[in-house]
Amino acid sequence: MPILKTSTDALAVPKTDITLDRNQLRQILQLSHAVNGSMSPAYLVQQMARAMEEIVPCMCCYVWVYDSASGEMWSYRDNVRLQTQADHILSGRAFLEKQQLHLSHPAEDSLLHEEYDRLDGARVGHYLAHPLFDAQGNALGVMQLMNSAIHPFSGSVMDMLGEWALLAGGRLRAVLELHQWQQAFYSFSDVLSETLDTRDYITSGHSRRVTLYAMEVAQQMNLNVGQRRRLQLAALLHDIGKLGIPELILLQKKRPGEDEYEIIRRHAQITRQILSRIQFPDRLREVVDIAAMHHEKLDGSGYPAGRRGDEIPLGAKILAVCDVFDALTSRRPYADRRPLEEVMEILEKETGSAFEPFIVYHFKNMPLSRLIQILEYGHTEHFDGEDLRRLDDHTLNDLARADGIATPVLEEIKQIFNHYYTRAYRG
């Protein structure tokens, strides 16, 4: 029988009679430090696998995590995500049966063969799947070791793995839980933003597009992960204050009058009132300022507070450009999309007074293929792949230059872009 199964009921509680010597205990502690800072599931499972390889030198270690929503096991190796139905892989079987799975020889097991075929055709010399529990005894996933140099494992190596599984399992639970709540918050913001967008015919899809533009600019500007996350949330939520503006005003099919604009302008202040009551995590607190200041201008002529220059956070300055660009290029019930030249002229005129010049530059430096896909978000099914490839290598900055010296290539790019930009449809 190549498959030995060991019940792991006892794994969920710390052993009191561990056989480990001082060096082994120190090693466990060191490894514990090594995963103790990880806040991301993808990073943590890789760190855990690396720690296992220190305990038991072996060809490949994986930590597989069970996702109860999908019934799948996922893992990461070399930052590549692996994912498959739990009953399609051995580690999934070990997880589902909550039992250690131990194979000493290349197995006849068909599941194993299939699995190894997927893993670069390597052949198994030794296989161990060890269920992972959190401190409450809830099963989280499986630690999997293959082709170890030491074989069979000694009792103390198994004890080290068990000890490690418990410590790392506790960390994994916390990090998974954290990740779930982060996803909950982001998906909530996302679905809310999309729902609110539909409340405003004038700018239907607006928050979504502003978010996509802002993420492009963030990439052009090489913003770090924290800055991107704050900008993304602020972009999704910047118009949440429109909840305080009557639909009678938002939904009319004519251009709003000055009195009505006066009311619409209140949304920026209402956005601040609403967002400042959300208890954002420390690192996201700036979201309130970024979102609430998206109508402030460099020269202090914006609203609601008339902030100027450095008083306006970078993220708000990015939103300002994206927000106005989207407003200028939106199709409206009472007007078609403005010609791109006109849009660029308005943007140009306000650069330096309203907008930060380097942000406008970065905005205009996104590939035209991305720009047109965001402009036409929700209507991209008729895009021609070859057209997109041609737009890949050019930007609005290029087109601006083309106005002076119109090379045949740039003229053609402009035509391709305008073909989609001026497309007439009502949906």
Added chain:
Amino acid sequence: MPILKTSTDALAVPKTDITLDRNQLRQILQLSHAVNGSMSPAYLVQQMARAMEEIVPCMCCYVWVYDSASGEMWSYRDNVRLQTQADHILSGRAFLEKQQLHLSHPAEDSLLHEEYDRLDGARVGHYLAHPLFDAQGNALGVMQLMNSAIHPFSGSVMDMLGEWALLAGGRLRAVLELHQWQQAFYSFSDVLSETLDTRDYITSGHSRRVTLYAMEVAQQMNLNVGQRRRLQLAALLHDIGKLGIPELILLQKKRPGEDEYEIIRRHAQITRQILSRIQFPDRLREVVDIAAMHHEKLDGSGYPAGRRGDEIPLGAKILAVCDVFDALTSRRPYADRRPLEEVMEILEKETGSAFEPFIVYHFKNMPLSRLIQILEYGHTEHFDGEDLRRLDDHTLNDLARADGIATPVLEEIKQIFNHYYTRAYRG
């Protein structure tokens, strides 16, 4: 000099030359297991303090955590929360200076005296404050030991504390971060629910009151923490689908017509559409069903899906009662509050067909003092304390009995209740 300060720059990285013997290492590992399951900051800081007391027997240990939003330090002892400005306590000083603070003798330090006066007048024999870092070296708070039996601390005890501080610090960071995201999600739901309530004049404040009723029923029914959390979120968000209903219909000052009710009824289905796109953490997934089924009825005559009996989750059955009670007792632009007797009759009539009898019983079993405070939520400033105390000991169930056998006491309770219930005001 009673105060010795030690720079703790080195504390943020694991020591490689630790002096600990095998037993000490095992103890650290055991303690690590002990905090490895905690997901709540309040519980964790107490577990951490208890672990410190195992390392260094001493009179009292605290883990103080710094809250950057308020500039305060907080801790828990015997499940009581302590909180104070960081610069008002010694541990806060140690935190702000990021330095170990070591006092060998009862100090002349006035801050310390003040602090000890607060702590039951105990006098210090020995004091150690040790900054707590996470794995990235961010300061989180302070571990504080007072009146230890061992004094002065040996080098290996200090090493154990240092080792412990690092492991526990990593856990603390994860748990604090988790808590922040949970708070972010709940406060987001809360502020959104309140904002949406204002969109619907007919039932302004409705979601808030339904949530308060539901929490009272949950307490009467002894629901566990998880059930309460799901019910709370579902109650806050049950009408989020009204975002899909035009304000023209929601905001009118007359009773809606049948066509309009038809449109309003769509909100339950829209609530499902919106909430099912939020990636709720595993334990909260039921929120979608609870919220979306608040108009289902026991006998299958409800909407949107006509579910019946056991197909409707307990939480949705609770919401159904609270939702209807609030609708029946709301002041409306076109009508005053219905007399309580009429409300109770309607509720009674639907019990068994629409509502689960034992839930109606629990609803009617909440103290009248709570009931009237929720009914009058936002207008409780004129409540008389003595009246509330008298209402404390009686319930709707009592009043129902009073209709048959009207004792003088119950008649009086009824009058007090009705005094607030029928109060006429417009605001």
